[in-house]
Amino acid sequence: MSSTVPADLPRMFRAEPKLSAVPSQPSAKTRETLPAESPAPRAWSFIDRTNDELQQVTCMAGCTNDHEDDRETPTHPYDVWCQTDPSNVYLPILEGASGVEEFRVLGAFVRQIPFSRHMHERVPHAQVEIVDDHFMEGLDPDGLATVILTLEAQLAGFRKVHAQLVELREQGRVQL
DSSP: OOSSOOTTSOGGGSOOOOOOSSOOOOOHHHHHHSOOOOOOOOEEEEEBTTTOOEEEEEOOTTOOOOOHHHHHSOBOGGGOOEEOOOOOEEEEEEOGGGOEEEEEEEEEEEEEOTTOSSGGGSSOEEEEEEETTEEEEEEOHHHHHHHHHHHHHHHHHHHHHHHHHHHHHHHHHHHO
């Protein structure tokens, strides 16, 4: 008897490969491409300073606020917020007569204020720090996209100025 199956044998008579009952494990390369499991959002409670009632809070995913102070003492609900870690960059900036100082510039993070009086702050929104404690607040995805596009256009302008500067410096070396 032949160990090969004739090609003209109807499909119903062909033996299909059996699937293993043990699930395969991802390889090291596959593991690198799998998304990391994010921990479940934290749930906690605090005493509402306005009415002495216990308020329940579930942090937004990615919240890095400690909330320890909120849990330990009576807190006003408007003082409770969640936020992600900011992306901070520092640059030396001339500060009037006092000279050059390092300032935080162009940082961004996501914030949610669950008990806010303003509905748009109760959902996750972006905040962009333009320069040291000067923020664009309450940005929805379209608003943040507009900021990104504006900064990309400005960055393209910076690249042109850089090219001009390099060219002018090179011309200056030739003349010396």
